[in-house]
Amino acid sequence: MKLTKRCADLLRLLPAARWLTTGQIHRRFFPNATADAARKRLRKLGAAGYITVRRRDRMSQALFTLGREGRRALERQGVDQIALERTPPKQLEHFIGINDLRLALEVFPDLSYFFACWELPAIGWRHPLIPDAMFGIGQQTFAAEFDRGQESIQFFLKTKMQTYSRGLVGVPLAGLLIIADSDSRMRSLMKAVPACALRVLFATIGRISKEGVQKPLFLDSVGRPTCLVEFSCQALSSRREAR
Secondary structure, three states: OOOOHHHHHHHHHHHHHOOEEHHHHHHHHOOOOOHHHHHHHHHHHHHOOOEEEEOOOOOOOOEEEEOHHHHHHHHHOOOOOOOOOOOOOOOHHHHHHHHHHHHHHHOOOOEEEEEEOOOHHHHOOOOOOOOOEEEEEOOEEEEEEEEOOOOOHHHHHHHHHHHHHHOEOOEOEEEEEEEEOOHHHHHHHHHHOOOOOOOEEEEEHHHHHHHOOOOOOEEOOOOOEEOHHHHHHHHHHHHHHHO
């Protein structure tokens, strides 16, 4: 089969994202097409071996990863050392949420890079704290944490925020995004996270998936809405004043 540019873009993303749901692929690569049209194309890519599909049960969304033909296609473009995935990760909802953030940020004009937590060790990350994601906007570095409410807020403060408040040696963070899986959890985190030198914004993964990151859907610690562009500009201004 002939690969379209959209198909090629999907294949290039899969080694980093590892697994994407039908809904994620539809939002990112078929925004103006129906879900049926997206599924039809994915079935063709699967039948040709470019992608592989897995499903936990009949009620779950299908999960797609790079297939053998997809790896060969990337190798012909000079991409090597691509490991094929065999089984989806155990903490799947957390994994999907991080990729939801990735896909939303990918269309952000000034995004310079995005690394999920599973990608950081390969680029030399040596800190005990491994953020759920690290990304760059222009020359600024941001961290992101996706909280599904599986652990207590005190545990989050102790294992995450204490380290962020002290700072990461050699990693000048401009800000931190705390993404919750529900509005109630987000509000609880907003009340609990103490004030610190690091700028912190809060949002829910549902709004990010639905609306993207260019709208003022982020809230600061007192509930004031802002967008990522404004947040980035404020962080840059604060760094310049600190100098």
